[in-house]
Amino acid sequence: MDGVEGGQTVPRRGGRAPSSSRTRVLDLVRTRAPISRVELAELTGLTQAAISHAVRALLDEGLLRETGDREWTGGKPRVMLTLDPLARCAVGVQLGADWLVVVLTDARGAVVARTRVRGARLHQPDAVVATIARHVDVLLRASGVGRRGVVGLGLAVPGTLDLDAGAIAVSRSLDRWQGFPVRSRLGAAVGLPVVMDNDATAAAVGEYWAGRTAGSVAHCTLYMGAGLGAGIVVGGTVYRGASGNPGPIGRMHLHRSAAPGAGGVAPGGGAAVPGADGAATRDPGPTLEELAAPHAVARRARRAVAAGRRTSARLSPDGDPIVDFGAVATAAVQGDALAVELVEESAGYLADAAVTVANLLDVDSVVLAGPAFSTAGSLYVDVVARRLRAELHAGGQHGVRVALAAHVADAAAVGAAALVLQQDLAPRRR
Structure with missing residues (x-):
């Protein structure tokens, strides 16, 4: 039987049908190995017979192997299981x-x-x-x-x-x-x-x-490359929405009222502007990408330098936003005042979105991922974590773990x- 995920059909080896007990056992061995059959039964609530059947099937497929280690509990030693990584x-x-x-x-x-x-x-x-x-x-x-x-x-x-x-x-x-x-x-x-x-x-x-994210009930990854998006996993299952396109937070319009930032331009907006039919409509203001993404930081850096601000960041001669953002991020982790200001301003806008998503979905885990966080990611984590501690609606019931992805870039x-x-x-x- 084939598996259907996000509108895509993926063939499975040997025509194997999905099994909830098999999946639960494999997930636990994958994340908690080495682990014994007795521990698997205790953690899943499955019977020893069901565990034995699932483990035997996974051993026969070559996915699991017995480590040769034994856990001594005073009686018969327990054989420990692990995932075969190259299976x-x-x-x-x-x-x-x-x-x-x-x-x-x-x-x-x-x-x-x-x-x-x-x-x-x-x-x-x-x-x-x-x-x-x-x-x-x-x-x-x-x-x-x-x-x-x-x-x-x-x-x-x-x-x-x-x-x-x-x-x-x-x-x-x-x-x-x-x-x-x-x-x-x-x-x-x-x-x-x-x-x-x-x-x-x-x-x-x-x-x-x-x-x-083991132990997380509802998780969100905020991904920033050239743009911004959110990936949501609840109970190990991806939330996909109606068409498989959830989480385009970069297109979120922000109306934050603030003084001009380092680039000399006040974020926010919201003024009345003429519509297509001549009637007044409300300016939706800049999007999150236009305020927080790498190209926005690079643009504000150039404006600040042109206005006479001093910085150790070495901006590119041709205005390459990738190079410029990297230079600002590097200078920020080295303590350059303007660079820190620019990065923390970007992180503040990202935190606006993180708080909104965390409150809307009641998440308990947020990870920042993407090439934009490869240098100054720790500064972004600090700002987002601080805002979530202060503004999480369900803060009295649970906290939110905020971290960088393992392979961030x-x-x-x-x-x-x-x-x-x-x-x-x-x-x-x-």
Whole structure:
């Protein structure tokens, strides 16, 4: 039987049907190994017979193995179980305007091999697909992992998706890719089944699969690359909405009332402006991306320098926003006053969205992921955590853990591989 996830059909090995007990056992071994059968029964509430049946099936598939260790409890020693990391591998691809990342991960989601090059903003889709295929081939050969050990390729992309067509419907950063059948073209180029999702959702699944959100009931990953998005995982299952396009928080309009920031422009707005029919309408104000994203920080940095502000950040001669944001982030962690001001201003806007999402969904875990957090991520974490402690509606019942993703810059690529592993090994149904 095939698994259906986010409008995509993914073949499973050997026609194996999904089993809730099998999934629960595999999840616990994956996140808590080494672990015994007795502990599995205690944690799941399943009978010893059900545990034995599930474990035997997983051992026969080669997914689990007995470690040879024993846990002594005064009676018969308990045999400990663990996941065989190389029993399954997956490829993850992070297709971004600024960066293109290809990773190979093992069954636990650990990175076996990785490559990272400048992104797809200026290149035609067919040429980028060919480039990805070459990088996949190189990684598989260099790592010694043959194609037979790879269950598929996960593709993480920005924008609004048409999951039935396997295409990007709308993307502000990759407009050339709109309508391009990237899933089928990439599958044909690499010779592997392809699963496709948005970058924020992929990053959220990667954190879950690696066990970093174990114990969380409702989790949100805030992903910032060229744009901003949110991926939501509840009880191990991705929240996908009606079309598989939840979490476009970058398009959220903010009406914060504030004095002019470092760039000399007051955020907010909300003034009455003429509409298309001549009637007055309310200006929705800037979006979160226009205030918090890397290109916004780079733009404010240039305005501040032009206005006479001093900084140690070395801005690019050609106005490259990627280079400029990296320079500001580096200067900020080194304590440069203007750079800290710029980053904390960006983090403040991001925190506005984080508080809204946390209160709306009642989350207990927030992770920041994406290349924008690779240098000054700790500053963003501090601001977001502080705001959530002060403004969480359910703060009297629970707190919110705020952290950086394990592979912060490449989180979407690692998560894309996790999408494949989850669908093959521990499928969830919507």
